[in-house]
Each structure stands twice: as C-alpha cells, then as structure tokens.
Amino acid sequence: MLSMLFVQQLMIVLNAKIALGREKIQIKDIVFSIAGAYLIGYLSNFSQLLAMTIFVSITCIYLYLDIRNLETSVIAVTMSYLAGIMLDHFSDIIVDSFKLGQLYLIVLIILEIIFALSLSLFVRYVRNRQSYVDIKFTKLESVMAMVTSIIFCLLIFFTEIRQDNHLNNIVYNLILLILIVIIFFVISYERVQQTKRDYELRSQKQRIKNDNRYIKEMEKHYNELRKFRHDYQNTLLSLDEYIKTDDIDGLKQYYDNSIKPISSKLNSEKYKLEDISRVGNKELKSIIFNKLYSAQMAGIEVTFEARSPINDFYVDSLDLALALGIILDNAIEDTEKQSHGDILTGIMKDESSIMIIVQNSITEETPPVWKMKTPGYSTKGNNRGMGLANLTEIIDRNQNVTLETMKLNGYFLQKLNIKIGEVQND
Incomplete structure (x- = not known):
C-alpha cells in the first residue's frame, strides 16, 4: 500500500x-x-x-x-x-x-x-x-x-x-476521464492559438512603436548634424578672415573661445554611439539607440561598443528587445540619480555565443540583487516597476538565453548570453 x-x-x-x-x-x-x-x-x-x-x-x-x-x-x-x-x-x-x-x-x-x-x-x-x-x-x-x-x-x-x-465502473470512469482529457486538450489548443494571435499582435505594435521612435530620434540627430554643418562653415569663414589679415592674437582667442569647445563637443558622449550601426536587428537597434540617446540627454555618460557587425541574434527579436529594454531602463533609473553616473553597453560575438553586456555605476543605496528580483519591486514605489522578475520570465522562455546579474567593483553588471547553434524561439 x-x-x-x-x-x-x-x-x-x-x-x-x-x-x-x-x-x-x-x-x-x-x-x-x-x-x-x-x-x-x-x-x-x-x-x-x-x-x-x-x-x-x-x-x-x-x-x-x-x-x-x-x-x-x-x-x-x-x-x-x-x-x-x-x-x-x-x-x-x-x-x-x-x-x-x-x-x-x-x-x-x-x-x-x-x-x-x-x-x-x-x-x-x-x-x-x-x-x-x-x-x-x-x-x-x-x-x-x-x-x-x-x-x-x-x-x-x-x-x-x-x-x-468493480471492473465495469473502472472502465466507465476511465472512458469519462479520457473524454475530459480530450476536452481539456481542445480547450488548451484554442487557448494557445489565441495567445499566439495576441502575442503576434503585440509584437507588431511594439515593432511599429520602436520604428516610429527610432525615426523621430534620427530626425532630431539629423537636424543637429545640419546645425553643426552650418556652424562648421561659419567657423571656416572666420578662420579664413583671421588668416588673411594675419591677426594671430585674434586667431588664438577665437580658437580658445569657439573652436576648442566644438572639439570637446565632438569628443563628448553624444557622438559615441556610432557602433550601433553594426547592429543588424532593427528592433534591437531601435531600443539601444533610443534608451542610450535619452540617457545622454539626461546628462548620463554612455558608451556603446560593437566590434563587428551582428545581424542574427538567434533568438526571438521582440523578446530580446523587451529584455534589453528592461535592463537599460533599470540602468538609466539608477544612474540618473547620480551626479556622475555612467552606462557601458557592449555586444560581443564569437563562434559559440553572443554576449550583450550592460554595466552601470551604482551607489551605496542600490538594493541587493535578490531584492531586485522580487516581483513588483521598484525604487519608484510599490507596483510601479518591472524589476528583474519579468526579465527572468522573458529569459526563461528562450532556452538558448541565460542572464547573469551581479554587483562588481561599484558597478551593477548584467550579461545576456545567447548560445549559437541551439534551438531558438524566433
């Protein structure tokens, strides 16, 4: 028994x-x-x-x-x-x-x-x-x-x-149970189909939203480049005038007051996102550009690195965009409170895997990792943040993706590891 x-x-x-x-x-x-x-x-x-x-x-x-x-x-x-x-x-x-x-x-x-x-x-x-x-x-x-x-x-x-x-009653109950199981599978199948339709609809809406936001930000960036081009032309004309009149003292003063600040601006973080062009996935490129550009506008020092072009990430595009969006949102939320906060984002690829790294500076008030993984946790208040709980849920449904989260030398580090050659959920 x-x-x-x-x-x-x-x-x-x-x-x-x-x-x-x-x-x-x-x-x-x-x-x-x-x-x-x-x-x-x-x-x-x-x-x-x-x-x-x-x-x-x-x-x-x-x-x-x-x-x-x-x-x-x-x-x-x-x-x-x-x-x-x-x-x-x-x-x-x-x-x-x-x-x-x-x-x-x-x-x-x-x-x-x-x-x-x-x-x-x-x-x-x-x-x-x-x-x-x-x-x-x-x-x-x-x-x-x-x-x-x-x-x-x-x-x-x-x-x-x-x-x-009695055997007859056992047989009758078994037949009834089989019918219940069949009904359950029919209902479950229909539920799965509806869930897939809803998921695909949300995916399309998210992609359209990301594309529109990317286009708007690119328009802003283009207008800034046009303004810089105009300023650059005026700078050359001014230099030409100083040189023609042999006004060396005026040229030095003009260099210190006008040209040197422009040089500093060119070397600022605002122009350190060129490597985003090496990201071949539109959804991911849109998320990275919008999040980091917004962080720059908030005064956060940002850096993005991708040494080689990457077109295929071997995982569902929307899931990857959502996961990276949550990671970057958390990083921006933490660093925007700091006087000199910085965020480093990088993508590396080898023969067996793709690694996406997001690293942001932290303060002593930053909560421990285990607390961040609590469902509903947010530093903004109760039930306002996605925390790491939703991120973990997204990672779990993609079998070739793992997430590492840690604190290291005054930085909060998150690594998305994507195995190449495994079965993916695209």
Whole structure:
C-alpha cells in the first residue's frame, strides 16, 4: 500500500514538474513523496475521500513553494493527478484482463515511466517550436481545474471504492476521464492559438512603436548634424578672415573661445554611439539607440561598443528587445540619480555565443540583487516597476538565453548570453 502511494505521489510531482519544463528529480521530491505516502496511508484509515483531497492539496502547496505561482501550480498538479488516475485505471484493467494478480504495482510503474517519457518528449517538442509562447492561467481556470479534480474524486469514491472496485465502473470512469482529457486538450489548443494571435499582435505594435521612435530620434540627430554643418562653415569663414589679415592674437582667442569647445563637443558622449550601426536587428537597434540617446540627454555618460557587425541574434527579436529594454531602463533609473553616473553597453560575438553586456555605476543605496528580483519591486514605489522578475520570465522562455546579474567593483553588471547553434524561439 505504502509503495503504491509513494509511486503515485512521486509521479504526480514529477509529471507536474515535467509539464512546467523542470524534468529533474530532486532529493526533496523523494522526501516529500515518502512523507506524503505515509500521511495519506494514515488518513486512509479514517476516510479515503479525505486522503485523496489532501493528496492533491499538499502537492499543490509543495509545487507552489517551488515555482511561486499558485494558478500554474494548481493546474499542473490537477492535470498530473488526473493523468495518474487514468494510469491507475489502465493498470487495473490490464491486471484484471491478463490475470496478473500481484503485479499491479509493476504494471503501474511501467505505465508511469512510459507516460513520463512521452510527456517529456512532448513538452520539449512544444517548447522548441518557433511559435511557442507561455500561457498565463487565470484564477478562474485554476478553480475550475481544482473543482474538476474534486468531482472526479467524489465519482471514484462513490462508484469504485464504495462498490468494491468493480471492473465495469473502472472502465466507465476511465472512458469519462479520457473524454475530459480530450476536452481539456481542445480547450488548451484554442487557448494557445489565441495567445499566439495576441502575442503576434503585440509584437507588431511594439515593432511599429520602436520604428516610429527610432525615426523621430534620427530626425532630431539629423537636424543637429545640419546645425553643426552650418556652424562648421561659419567657423571656416572666420578662420579664413583671421588668416588673411594675419591677426594671430585674434586667431588664438577665437580658437580658445569657439573652436576648442566644438572639439570637446565632438569628443563628448553624444557622438559615441556610432557602433550601433553594426547592429543588424532593427528592433534591437531601435531600443539601444533610443534608451542610450535619452540617457545622454539626461546628462548620463554612455558608451556603446560593437566590434563587428551582428545581424542574427538567434533568438526571438521582440523578446530580446523587451529584455534589453528592461535592463537599460533599470540602468538609466539608477544612474540618473547620480551626479556622475555612467552606462557601458557592449555586444560581443564569437563562434559559440553572443554576449550583450550592460554595466552601470551604482551607489551605496542600490538594493541587493535578490531584492531586485522580487516581483513588483521598484525604487519608484510599490507596483510601479518591472524589476528583474519579468526579465527572468522573458529569459526563461528562450532556452538558448541565460542572464547573469551581479554587483562588481561599484558597478551593477548584467550579461545576456545567447548560445549559437541551439534551438531558438524566433
């Protein structure tokens, strides 16, 4: 009895984690499953219905403590629990049909392993598809999933447990469960399609917004260059007049008052964004230019470096633009409060990876990294900032992208590492 409960508890946890893209069994999963098996075995002596209810509830709580998302935890555990019931019924039918007697546990383990492997392959296939997007579950959906599992617990309790597990009732319940699973997949498929349509629409709007903003900033930059050209022509005419009249003292004074400041201006940070032209991706180029140019206008010292042209970033363009936008926003927010703040941004590429680095100066008041990753955290007040929580979420849905965040020698450093040659989500 305890062995069967342990296998069922462990596989429910494992299948729920596989569905969420976390395939590794940890020691804590085994310890939890052993403790859960003993608890459920004890409660079954009083009420099997109560035991089944707690069976699901404690697993939801356990998964929530791991992923910190209640709605997703409830739905993942519920679906895993229903799959466990389905495999349990298949095992009963196989054992009864082939007169396998005491081999129920072995049959169940074999079916559980086959199901877990199949689920793992399916999840990998879905997540590796270029059109993959994450689905956010609502509270209503999680409540409906929980109600479905409770109703099925009641159905099993009254039609199987209280009637000595007759094979006919097991078959009927299995057919009903299969129908529920089919309905669930149909609804999920439609939900995925709608989510993809919404995602593509948001992507188009974001690209249009970025392009329009880039064009406006380029127009401003062009007007400044025209003004500089006009000033440059006037400067040459003035120099020509001083030279023609051999007014050396006037020429020196003119150089100190007029030409030297222009030289300093040419060497200022305002003209250190030339390397942006080496970024071949329009969305990324627009984000980098707009953010750094805005930072310059706010008096922040900025630098951008890209030693070689990079056209393909091997990752979804919008996700990369959103992620870098959040990083630059956080950097600008932190440095604009400083009297001499600076931001260094760079893109480097080798044969195996692309690295995007954003480094900004910090003060003693800058919060620790762990606090920045808290959902909803912002130095502007409650519920106003995206923090690093949303950034981590964007990174997680692109399997070939990793994010490193650290404080180093008075600077806050963030590195986006993009592996080349891996499967991407474009």
